[in-house]
Amino acid sequence: MSSPASWGGILLVVAAIVWLIIFVPGYTQRSQLSATTQMLKREAKAFKKSLPVTPQERLGRLINTQRAFSVFFLLGLIGSVATWFLLTPTGNWAPTIGIAVLALASLAISRAAADHATAIARGLHQSRQEVRKSAAKAARKNLGWTPNPLPEPLSKAPEKPKEAGAQIIDISVSRRVITSKEIDEIMARRRAI
Secondary structure (H helix, E strand, C coil): CCCHHHHHHHHHHHHHHHHHHHHHHHHHHHHHHHHHHHHHHHHHHHHHHHCCCCHHHHHHHHHHHHHHHHHHHHHHHHHHHHHHHHHCCCCCCHHHHHHHHHHHHHHHHHHHHHHHHHHHHHHHHHHHHHHHHHHHHHHHHCCCCCCCCCCCCCCCCCCCCCCCCCCCCCCCCCCCCCCHHHHHHHHHHHHHC
């Protein structure tokens, strides 16, 4: 076994074994994971499609339809006018009439979508108003609260305070007048602290 060809064969067999032990199970697990993910996405789409369309979603779709066909109408109107001016000298009226018919059809679709959207919006508004009315009735029935008591008027005579333990001195008549020099000394002592 001293030939380099035999060592190469052994290394190739070892690499193949390592490949089978480590990498192949990872690939199979990865493919199973991606298949599971795709299956879950398909089920989520199917579940979303199976849900009934709410009135709000229908209203949004109808508004988008109305806007799109209004744009088609404007483009068709501009196109029919442009082709009328361009093709009138040649006597070819077919493109002008075709574009005008498409513009009028898109206008009819836009108006129909607007009418349906108005009906749905009116129904939604009425249902909201009914809910608000029923909530207001329920709030009126449920008067289980008591209002905060109002304070008593200040016009009543206040009670006389009870006599405290200290003697109350009337300060209307001062016993002694303090001179400005004494005030300066007192202020100097306070500043020193």
